[in-house]
Amino acid sequence: MKYSYIKPRKKTPVTPELQIVFTFFAMTLLMLIATYSFLLYKDYTFIQDKQSIIEHKKELEASIDHMQNQINFIQKQKALAEKIFTQNMVLKDSIANLFDLVPQRITLSRAQLLKNGLILYGITPNKDVYNFMLQAPLRSIFHKTYSSFYPAKNGWLMFVSTNYMDESQTEGLDSEN
Amino acid sequence: MKIKISRHYLYILLISVFLFLFVLVFSFGLLIPKGKEYRESRLELQKENVELRKYQNFYDKTFKTLKDLQSKNRHIITAFDTTFNPDRFEKKYKTFFSSLHVMKVERSKDEEGFATYEVNTTSKISSPKNFYNFLDALNKADWIIGVNFPIDFKREGEMIKSSFTMKVYTNNKDKNSTASGSVAK
Numbered sequence: 001m002k003y004s005y006i007k008p009r010k011k012t013p014v015t016p017e018l019q020i021v022f023t024f025f026a027m028t029l030l031m032l033i034a035t036y037s038f039l040l041y042k043d044y045t046f047i048q049d050k051q052s053i054i055e056h057k058k059e060l061e062a063s064i065d066h067m068q069n070q071i072n073f074i075q076k077q078k079a080l081a082e083k084i085f086t087q088n089m090v091l092k093d094s095i096a097n098l099f100d101l102v103p104q105r106i107t108l109s110r111a112q113l114l115k116n117g118l119i120l121y122g123i124t125p126n127k128d129v130y131n132f133m134l135q136a137p138l139r140s141i142f143h144k145t146y147s148s149f150y151p152a153k154n155g156w157l158m159f160v161s162t163n164y165m166d167e168s169q170t171e172g173l174d175s176e177n
Numbered sequence: 178m179k180i181k182i183s184r185h186y187l188y189i190l191l192i193s194v195f196l197f198l199f200v201l202v203f204s205f206g207l208l209i210p211k212g213k214e215y216r217e218s219r220l221e222l223q224k225e226n227v228e229l230r231k232y233q234n235f236y237d238k239t240f241k242t243l244k245d246l247q248s249k250n251r252h253i254i255t256a257f258d259t260t261f262n263p264d265r266f267e268k269k270y271k272t273f274f275s276s277l278h279v280m281k282v283e284r285s286k287d288e289e290g291f292a293t294y295e296v297n298t299t300s301k302i303s304s305p306k307n308f309y310n311f312l313d314a315l316n317k318a319d320w321i322i323g324v325n326f327p328i329d330f331k332r333e334g335e336m337i338k339s340s341f342t343m344k345v346y347t348n349n350k351d352k353n354s355t356a357s358g359s360v361a362k
Contacts, residue, residue: 003259025196033202039211045217053225060232064200067239074246074254080289080346081253084323085316091324099305108332115326 001125109158117142117164123156130159136161242265256321261294261345273311274300275336285344292349295325299340301333321346341350 014022098118102108106129110121118138124130127149139145142163149157182190247254263279271277277300285295302308315322328341 015185018185018189023190025192025285027294028196032200032208036203036208036211039208039215041214042220045213046215046222049222050218050225053229057225060229060236064232064236064239067236067243071243072238074243074250077253077257077291077348078246078250079290081250081256081321084321084344084346088312088315090330092309095305095328096309097179097262105339109329110332111329111330113326113328133202163231 101137103127103129106134108176114168117162120161120165121159122161123152123158125156127157130157130161135161141165183244203273231305256319257291257346257348259319260347261296261320263296266296266318269315269318270311273307274302276301279335282345284335287349288346290349291346294345294347296322296343297340299338301336301338303336305330305337 095113098111098113102120102122106122106124108120108122110119112119120134124134130147130149135145135147138161143166144164146162148160152158222303261282262281267277267279278298280297280299283295285293312324316322323344324347325342325344329339331338332341
């Protein structure tokens with residue numbers, strides 16, 4: 001027997017209010033967890049990035065060191081090469097000056113260029129020509145000059161002129177180069 | 178006065194309070210410290226990036242310097258790397274002399290960290306000018322060569338016989354292997 005004309009409403013613990021509250025709660029929790037996950041993920045990528053930056057920095061540092069060594073070595077090579085090139089040019093000028101120094105009337109038969117001296121062998125018409133035209137300029141260059149003469153077959157004089165510079169001066173010239 | 182709340186609303190209230198507490202604890206206990214950490218990490222990473230950029234700039238600058246130096250001194254670098262070959266030397270420079278002989282290639286003591294070899298040379302020239310030209314050409318040679326004292330010029334008829342010592346400089350890395358092997362004649 002029916003006492004009412006309407007159907008009885010089913011009673012459930014999940015009422016529409018509760019559904020709204022749960023949805024709201026779920027969204028809040030989801031947002032919180034999402035934010036936290038994002039932070040965790042970012043933290044992880046930061047650590048990874050930092051690690052790779054440190055490694056890259058180390059690689060760069062090693063490359064820079066290697067390049068610096070190469071630069072130093074090339075500069076050392078350049079300095080030595082330039083020193084040698086200059087020495088060659090100085091030598092060329094010295095030989096040219098030596099041959100310019102010998103007057104036309106004196107003929108050289110041999111010239112020995114030493115590190116700290118010069119030995120000349122030659123023939124001169126007489127001692128005066130030698131003394132004034134060759135020995136005088138040689139004396140102005142070298143510290144010690146020795147000359148010896150002996151007669152040649154044609155009546156001229158053969159000579160040996162030995163000239164030395166002080167050791168200290170040649171060492172000084174070497175170190176300047 | 179008595180407040181009447183239905184059981185249903187009481188549950189909702191309890192759950193809300195629980196959520197509120199959970200949000201508070203989660204935020205202050207985990208989220209905010211993590212956020213701070215994130216900000217610090219980001220700043221640190223930025224600093225590292227700035228430093229890396231500085232390193233990169235310095236690297237680029239050094240690399241450019243090295244390349245410039247290498248291109249400007251290519252001849253010198255190659256010359257120091259080339260091992261001395263007496264036959265090639267004779268072939269190349271005999272044009273300056275009437276005759277040229279290169280003898281005895283001997284290792285002498287290192288100079289400024291570079292290996293040096295002494296080479297004795299005898300030659301005949303018609304005029305000192307030939308010797309000057311040879312010295313000029315020597316500075317453009319395939320090797321780093323310095324002419325050393327003593328130098329002896331001796332008249333032989335119309336010719337001048339010259340004998341002198343040359344010093345060849347090479348890199349020291351091949352001290353024990355290639356240099357000694359290839360230089361020896």
